Amino acid sequence: MSKCWSFLFLAASWFCFKTDSVAGICSPPMYGLGCNYTCHCNTVNCHAVTGCSGGCDGGWHGSNCNKENIALKKHTSQSSYFSEWWKNSSLAVDGSLVQGSGAEYCMFTEPGHPYTWWQVDLDKEYYIHKLAVHFRKWRK
Template sequence: MAETSRQTYFLVVLSCILFVSVNGECPADKFGDECQFECHCSNGVCEQKSGHCPKGCALGWSGPSCQKQNIALKRRATQSSTFCEPTGRCFNASYSVDGSRDQWLYAGSGCSHTQSSSYNEWRVSWSEEHYITNLVIYNRKDCCQEDLNGFRVYVQQRNGTRVLCYNDPTSQPIRDVIHVRCDAPVLGTSVTITLSGGDDVNLTLCEVEVYVCAAGWYGDHCENQCTGPQCQQCDPTGTYCQDCAVGRFGKDCLGLCHCYDGVACQREGSCPGKGKKLCARGWTGSSCSTGKSLTHHLQNNPYLIFLTF
């Protein structure tokens, strides 16, 4: 302890590391080395390390660890027109996201079906943004399967821009189930399927499933973990992280943000805004990654006590 004429400085440095362990287990609805992943099991309980669900995945989830989600399920769906029979039965857009894979137009909940037109479209949307890569489309089986040839899939971004995801060739063999992979992942809030041609064209979809991986997972079946527990979403190949946890940045989210007042930093680590107060106290540089010396801290924080356990 040292004392000056105006202020007293206390500096206590303890070079100890405190390990805290409760019981080494995650809560029933979490798993992973740091309990960072959510379980998506039918009964809410999964294996602590792998996330495997002995009793199966919850509705809308699939994959080895139930980390693959169908974000189209039960979401809001619309279409350019709706075909209705004289009896009053209509084939609404919502029939394509009701969870039923029945592929007969008149059986079960049926399929969505537009009126005949030179241009038809069907859309499913959600409020949050997702990187869209994979879709599965269930075509009708009772007849007219070739009518779906030549469809297009678009992903609409939050700013309203519509990006082409997939362009189906007009000449295709009959397909009961169509697996679609976007030419490149697109961040968006809705998926639109369009079909155009002559005047006697209608768009019939029995079920549409749009798949994304839960935070921290990638792969066709969301079977692989992204590098590092701080990565919320990596690219479909797992090469780099697209979305780090709050307070992190960098390829594997290993960088720590040091922005003023706890503001989240940008992907390259820089702090948003203008002016002098961009970095947290004690940090400088273009990405606020340069720490100031201990002498500087003491001079600007006269009663500062450092405790490291």
């Protein structure tokens, strides 16, 4: 009789619990303790414990693809435009660090104004841990 109960208990455990969750293995794109984190890379590069090992999705970067560019392709505006070069304020959030030979892929404000500004609408509130601003480099 005890063998029968052991078998029923084992069978019930198998039906009630996914074998992955019992073994601590996450199904992509989830990873980490309790499978509470999402991989932001190709599922081939998503490890069940450590997360991504390269090949980050667009807008994500870092060694584990765990840093998000929350400004990517969001709505932008600026105080003025350099009249000689018609530039678009959204070039600052296009995700590219390519400047071009004449900085044609950068945004410009018109010189000669004491207070110029540029802004991005992030659509919601965020707690910002790190902010990176990339300035253009002029040729000499």
